Amino acid sequence: MPQNYQEYARRIRGYADIAEVNEYARVVEGGVEYPLFRLTLPGDRWLVITSGFHGEEPAGPLTLCQYFEDIAVYARERRVGLRVYPCINPSGFEDGTRYNRSGEKPNNDFLRYETAPGVWKGELTRDEAFLRWALYEGGPKETRAVRSDIARYPAPAAALDIHQDNYLPGAATYAYTFGDKAPFRRHMEAAAAYARVIRNEKVDEVNRTDPDGLIEYNDGSVTDFFLRSGVPFAAALETTTATPLEACHAINLIWIRGFIDLAARGGNGST
Numbered sequence: 273m274p275q276n277y278q279e280y281a282r283r284i285r286g287y288a289d290i291a292e293v294n295e296y297a298r299v300v301e302g303g304v305e306y307p308l309f310r311l312t313l314p315g316d317r318w319l320v321i322t323s324g325f326h327g328e329e330p331a332g333p334l335t336l337c338q339y340f341e342d343i344a345v346y347a348r349e350r351r352v353g354l355r356v357y358p359c360i361n362p363s364g365f366e367d368g369t370r371y372n373r374s375g376e377k378p379n380n381d382f383l384r385y386e387t388a389p390g391v392w393k394g395e396l397t398r399d400e401a402f403l404r405w406a407l408y409e410g411g412p413k414e415t416r417a418v419r420s421d422i423a424r425y426p427a428p429a430a431a432l433d434i435h436q437d438n439y440l441p442g443a444a445t446y447a448y449t450f451g452d453k454a455p456f457r458r459h460m461e462a463a464a465a466y467a468r469v470i471r472n473e474k475v476d477e478v479n480r481t482d483p484d485g486l487i488e489y490n491d492g493s494v495t496d497f498f499l500r501s502g503v504p505f506a507a508a509l510e511t512t513t514a515t516p517l518e519a520c521h522a523i524n525l526i527w528i529r530g531f532i533d534l535a536a537r538g539g540n541g542s543t
């Protein structure tokens with residue numbers, strides 16, 4: 273589903289009256305220069321929202337653009353600060369392709385694990401032990417740009433990454449999460465009104481969901497990075513691309529509001 277990023281950028285810039293709109297970098301893909309945006313709303317505790325790592329997963333970037341004002345009101349009422357990276361891979365978004373126009377893969381590549389002396393890996397198998405992790409320094413230009421911007425700030429109270437699944441059929445949802453599962457189960461129950469929750473099923477060659485539609489997977493992604501940075505609530509939400517856009521918006525907003533509530537609660541043991 274190709275999108276118009278120029279129009280998208282115009283709408284994001286239009287939020288300058290309710291949030292700080294910054295270009296954290298620009299990338300050139302196929303001779304076209306793309307501004308990369310961060311929307312910042314001040315608050316006492318912080319939520320970071322990322323979306324659009326994969327270009328053929330437009331729902332997250334579209335929810336954040338279309339509903340930003342509602343999201344900002346909800347966050348402000350709870351004194352939660354937002355840092356929103358609404359569309360991380362604009363050339364993929366524009367072309368409707370998973371990767372960027374150079375064919376690089378902007379997801380993952382936030383960190384590496386040393387699993388044995390001198391052996392560094394991007395993902396851990398289930399329960400695999402490791403010696404240490406380190407922020408990765410390479411990767412696609414979009415990843416380097418957002419990673420260095422995110423890493424400039426202290427770890428937030430919560431972090432939500434919004435994806436879609438372009439492989440599984442039908443209107444469905446599941447999530448990759450770290451931390452206490454109780455609030456995530458509530459989000460999933462609310463989301464079940466809009467799409468089938470994928471429970472106890474394989475989602476790919478590596479992962480299967482638990483009875484609540486949740487997966488834990490250390491994949492070197494931004495969510496994994498936030499886990500390792502001590503963020504108590506970190507998740508990557510998935511709706512299938514076969515899910516109608518209005519249902520995706522509803523599910524994304526359930527999780528966005530839920531994560532604002534979690535950030536307001538504070539995490540890290542405070543109440």
Ligand SMILES: [Zn+2]
Nearest residue numbers: 326329435436
């Ligand atoms: Zn994705």
